[in-house]
Amino acid sequence: MARFNTRATTARTTSPVASTGVLAPTHEGGRGHLRDARSELFLLAVANFVSQQSFYESGADRDDRFATLVRGLAVEDPEWTAGLLGWLRGEGGLRTASLVGAAEYVKARLDAGAADGPANRAVIASVLLRPDEPGELLGYWTSRYGRNVPKPVKRGIADAVRRLYSGRALLKYDTASKGYRFGDILNLVHAAPDPAKPWQGELFRYALDRRHHPDTAVPPPGNSVLSAHRALMALPVKERRRAVLHAPDGAERLAAAGLTWEALAGWLQGPMDKRAWEAVIPSMGPMALVRNLRNFDAAGVSDEVAARVAAKISDPEVVAASRQFPFRYLAAHRHAPSLRWSYPLERALGHSLANVPALGGRTLILVDRSGSMWAPLSDRSRLNRADAAAIFGTALAVRADDADLVQFGSHSAPVAYRTEESVLKVLARFGDLGGTRTTEAVRRHYRGHDRVLIVTDEQSAHHRDGGPTEQIPAQVPVYTWNLAGYRTGHGPSGTAHRHVFGGLTDAAFRMVPLLEAGRSADWPWQRG
Known part of the structure; x- marks a missing residue:
């Protein structure tokens, strides 16, 4: 009689976020499970906006825990840690955490005098993807460790400088508000021009002149952007609106001169009126457009221009390329001043969730709406983890073949939805539900589903019947999406159909179908 080679036999799959078997209480007193250092760092990194307080941890405590984990793993497991940092800045889209982590x-x-693993220089360069980031990294290093910058840091920054510095970058990011100007960075790291960019030597000299001799600095004659910018700056202030904003080619001149919307008001030395916005809108990026919708309406931009803005911000390819988190569009939708932006933002939000998996069979989706989830995502954000969880949970539900969508806190309740509805309409049906009684919610709503997904901060309250994942039969997969990165989880993970993911990214979305196809999932930067 066959015992193992049967049609019911399934492969034992594993996922990277793994518990250690050591128990520790959650912040709400439930039975929590500690994770290994790599798992703890990964979950903290993808949820950490750096220096931002969460419900249960101060910003300083989170930053200390993050730095301690990075420093330990940098020595113990440099290959893995370097991979994490590069992925965080690239596919993960988390800028500050990756810069701090690299330092x-x-x-x-x-x-530690460690010499194995990836080169320090390469790790520094891997997290610097925008022209202002060399200065950001230097600012962090010198504020924490003083002005003695080691050679690997200097060389990694120099590599990034050669890759990133251009005339447009200089105009956009080399501003008086920065502690480290481009010229300061060049003086410090002694970056040699890229041999493949013969114009870069003159650009570097101009950056140094702008910093040290601004009144006499002359842009390289061969750089069309800097020359066009100089021509605009030479116009008398009183003539600028008429000469540029009222001209048929005004928008093209602003774009050719690299004049951003942030710089335009200063150049005009006056208000950003209808003509000013309409001239600069064609050269604005998608998220700059999203952030300024209220300003467009206040200035009275025409319906024709507004239609072009709406088309750009809701274009699926533009949304995918911007790699913005869904809650950015939710924030814009909530604060957009007029209805003409509502539908484009709704579409953009839907496009940002395009890679949420479409799950077959029956799925139970539990969305945490407890008090701890209502802390802002960052000190500068009006949004919170509760709404981020609801957005994701709803997107999973409307794409699934057959899903029960439930919100939970001190009590729980189903959330009604139709598969053709937008995520935003369903979001309005969620509430603030108090405590974190995850186990009770699972026990009440699990009815033989094929899988369970829980979107939460994992800080469940004590329950005499054990943790949330213990309520589900062992052969049924339970997937937890952790949105806060606290130290303890509400159940074991990494094997035996119990898996934890962090961050609302494409990398996390891909893991559920992978695991259900009987394949083990690896860290997102290590997949084959």
């Missing part, structure tokens, strides 16, 4: 990685390895 702490190099500091730890220099202190």
